[in-house]
Amino acid sequence: MxxxxxxxxxxxxxxxxxxxxxxxxxxxxxxxxxxxxxxxxxxxxxxxxxxxxxxxxxxxxxxIMPLPPYIKRKGELAQELSDFDRQRYQTVYAKTLGAVAAPTAGLHFTENILKTFKENGINIATLTLHVGWGTFKSITSAELKNHNMLPEKFTIDKTNAEIINSAINNNKRIVAVGTTSVRALESAVGKVGFSKTGKAFIKDCSEETSIFICPGYKFKIINTLVTNFHLSKSTPLIMASAFSSREIMLKAYKEAVKEKYRFFSYGDSMLIL
CATH class of the missing domain: 2.40.10.240 (QueA-like)
Known part of the structure; x- marks a missing residue:
């Protein structure tokens, strides 16, 4: 259960x-x-x-900590490694209970890496992501437009919304860590709309999003993405293709297989500019 x-x-x-x-x-x-x-x-x-x-x-x-099905934990082994999994399958900045899984792109960041970012003048904005099981639900529809995303909860407070909006206003890179962050940010933009300068900004909010980002989508907030190598027929893979292109993704995955990169939750990540 x-x-x-x-x-x-x-x-x-x-x-x-x-x-x-x-x-x-x-x-x-x-x-x-x-x-x-x-x-x-x-x-x-x-x-x-x-x-x-x-x-x-x-x-x-x-x-016991729920893990992706390709990470084998059964019977006594699941109980034996439960404490280890609770620590390992978690981001260093996690605070609020509510997600069914870790936003795995965040697993690549350590306290030292975050400290280095700050020392180099990189601002970090945080948001609460209650990752839902719909993220892992395979696409079974013959056409992408017929796939329905299940809702996920997210919260962006006023302080962090202001950090993001300041970066947008100053033409800085908005780097989203993980596809769940992208869905939250792109959903929050609709609360303010476009300013007179043509830039989109976000507003602090706490709500659910069912947005399904696929090729053809026009990104309003993010311009850089950190994401893992995903399962085929998955919505995160479709989003990565929408942000770059299908051709770039096929080329990247071919290179990853050739170089024996690790895939999925505990795997390697890519930076899409």
């Missing part, structure tokens, strides 16, 4: 269950915890209701 929204304040949670348990059935856990299957949504998510509070604390004690 994968918990999708551990920040809820009542006994209801959205989860993914495999194999699915029928509505009205119950699942039982340690310490007297149990949940009833309330409904299954068209998106594949399941709503469950727990019999008592303190679920988040219970998960921290008995649950």
């Amino acid at each position: 994968l918990f999708l929204d551990p920040c809820q304040k009542n006994e209801y949670y959205k989860v993914l269950i495999k194999p699915f348990i029928g509505v009205g059935k119950k699942a039982y856990f340690e310490n007297g915890y149990e949940c009833e299957i309330m409904s299954k949504m068209e998106s594949g998510e399941t709503v469950v209701k727990f019999n008592k509070s303190g679920v988040l604390e219970f998960l921290q004690e008995h649950g």
